[in-house]
Amino acid sequence: MxxxxxxxxxxxAALLLFVSMxxxxxxxxxxxxxxxxxxxxxxxxxxxxxxLENDGIPFNQGLYTGYVALSDERGDAWWGINAWDFVDAExxxxxxxxxxxxxxVLPEHPLDRELSDEDRIIFRDALERLxxxxxxxxxxxxxxxxxxxxxSYDCWIEATEDGRADDAxxxxxxxxxxxxxxxxxxxxxxxxxxxxxxEPPLQPQSxxxxxxxxKSNLTSEGASTMADVIRDALAAPNTTVRxxxxxxxxxxxxxxxxxxxxxxxxxxxxxxDGGVSAERIVSDPVGExxxxxxxxxxxxxxxxxxxEIDFM
Numbered sequence: 001m002x003x004x005x006x007x008x009x010x011x012x013a014a015l016l017l018f019v020s021m022x023x024x025x026x027x028x029x030x031x032x033x034x035x036x037x038x039x040x041x042x043x044x045x046x047x048x049x050x051x052l053e054n055d056g057i058p059f060n061q062g063l064y065t066g067y068v069a070l071s072d073e074r075g076d077a078w079w080g081i082n083a084w085d086f087v088d089a090e091x092x093x094x095x096x097x098x099x100x101x102x103x104x105v106l107p108e109h110p111l112d113r114e115l116s117d118e119d120r121i122i123f124r125d126a127l128e129r130l131x132x133x134x135x136x137x138x139x140x141x142x143x144x145x146x147x148x149x150x151x152s153y154d155c156w157i158e159a160t161e162d163g164r165a166d167d168a169x170x171x172x173x174x175x176x177x178x179x180x181x182x183x184x185x186x187x188x189x190x191x192x193x194x195x196x197x198x199e200p201p202l203q204p205q206s207x208x209x210x211x212x213x214x215k216s217n218l219t220s221e222g223a224s225t226m227a228d229v230i231r232d233a234l235a236a237p238n239t240t241v242r243x244x245x246x247x248x249x250x251x252x253x254x255x256x257x258x259x260x261x262x263x264x265x266x267x268x269x270x271x272x273d274g275g276v277s278a279e280r281i282v283s284d285p286v287g288e289x290x291x292x293x294x295x296x297x298x299x300x301x302x303x304x305x306x307x308e309i310d311f312m
Contacts, residue, residue: 059139060099062147067096070155088158107150113161123157136186149178207309209267216262229309230274239311243267245285248304249297257287267307
């Protein structure tokens with residue numbers, strides 16, 4: 001990005017153009033600019049963004065103002081040979097024009113600059129910090145400071161590349177000050193002002209409480225399952241707890257109907273003892289009429305000796 005290495009070429013080119021072309025051919029790219037403002041005004045477009053209207057996204061408005069100032073500073077510093085750099089002046093002017101159109105303007109990437117390995121790491125970390133703050137909403141929640149942070153970052157990296165230690169230190173300080181504000185407001189807005197999303201309502205799962213053959217008392221596994229059921233029922237107090245009690249097909253129809261009722265009552269008692277209101281419980285003992293596992297008559301099937309529990 002350095003233009004100082006072509007100073008001699010630029011001087012010669014400007015003199016040749018001045019001698020070989022009529023005076024009216026030297027039309028400067030900035031309205032009302034005159035030929036004596038700087039020696040290469042007709043070769044570099046460094047200030048055309050200064051007369052643009054800027055009315056739009058607040059973040060881009062801030063970028064426009066900051067990049068115009070940077071471009072003006074770099075383009076008008078030609079009297080001091082160590083500060084003069086029309087290439088960077090044109091770069092910042094281009095960014096100002098882009099911002100004025102409310103288009104995306106990215107900060108400088110360390111790989112695009114001639115930096116030492118140590119400086120490249122420093123600017124990589126600073127760029128990641130800037131991006132992280134933007135991702136948290138910094139451009140909208142603290143638009144002016146976010147724009148200042150990006151422009152100051154570009155100023156810092158440009159001055160570091162050119163070896164202007166004092167300018168680099170000043171731009172870095174401006175970057176740090178702006179980033180403190182951006183990070184504070186982005187984090188505050190996301191965590192303190194109604195950003196915390198409501199937890200989705202609990203969706204309890206269905207449970208199966210199994211019983212031994214011809215038994216209606218809970219097994220150890222059944223007792224463990226009942227503890228989970230009670231926990232979820234208490235955590236979802238507005239739900240209805242629905243029970244469907246089954247038996248296998250071994251035994252008579254009437255016997256199995258009564259057995260399923262006893263199993264349902266065992267579960268109901270466990271729920272009530274655990275603190276679940278009886279008004280919330282709906283029981284449907286179906287005996288062997290609705291087997292979960294389809295079998296013939298007179299078959300002992302563990303999968304059918306069960307009480308289904310659902311939340312509605």
